[in-house]
Amino acid sequence: MARTKNPDGTPKPKKRRWYHQLWEVYTLTRGVQPSITWWLLGAFFGIIALGVVIGLLMDQVLYLVLLSIPFAVIVTMLILSRRAEKAAYSRIAGTPGATGSALGTIRRGWNIEEQPVAIDPRHKDLVFRAVGRPGVVLISEGPSHRAQRMLEAERRRVARVVPNVTIHLIQVGDGEGQVPLPKLTKTIQKLKKTLTRAEVAEVSKRLRALGQARLPIPKGVDPMRARPDRKGMRGR
DSSP, rough: OOOOOOOOSOOOOOOOOOHHHHHHHHHHHHHOOOHHHHHHHHHHHHHHHHHHHHHHHTOOHHHHHHHHHHHHHHHHHHHHHHEEEHHHHHTTTTTTTHHHHHTTTTHHHHHOOOOOOOOEEETTTTEEEEEETTEEEEESSSSSSHHHHHHHHHHHHHHHTTTSSSSSEEEEESSOOOBGGGGGGHHHSOOOSSOOHHHHHHHHHHHHHHHHHHHHOOOOOOGGGOOOHHHHTTTO
């Protein structure tokens, strides 16, 4: 009999299979887009029906049906993937730190700070930083009129440390001139490359010190939930 408990007596967590993850993605997507079920069924059986029609015309029904099944599965999974991505963005859109979550999906080749490099504690506007072969990318989260000031201030700080590196400014939002959250990663990845990989590492190293100096926040602490020590203040 297979062991179901750890040596200390605690139960072993159940192993997650791929179909568990697939069902979880489907469930989360359906919660935001109830029509996803009909899209998936329509795509799957639509391709099967197309295979039947072509099979009848070629007098190879069984062969074309068997051939269409893998294509139907692939197309269905692609639709679920795209819809799940849109659903995920719609769930986090408008919440503080959503930009950081989107940046975390960018593929290799980028050094992205987990914490924002600039914070407006009053309005909760944020600026994130990413370093890649296109240079330094500063991404703001907040209304355009406030975000632009924060971006310019951060650009000047970065330029003092790496004066010869290209600095891109991007505003995330739904306003004029801003980039919608779902299009952020594609916008960044389309930027023209100007640095080598070695230069990316060097620039990241220099800027990491700048970020730590400006944000002396212990890792894991949410700056949005930080509260002053009022008892200590009264004792002064």
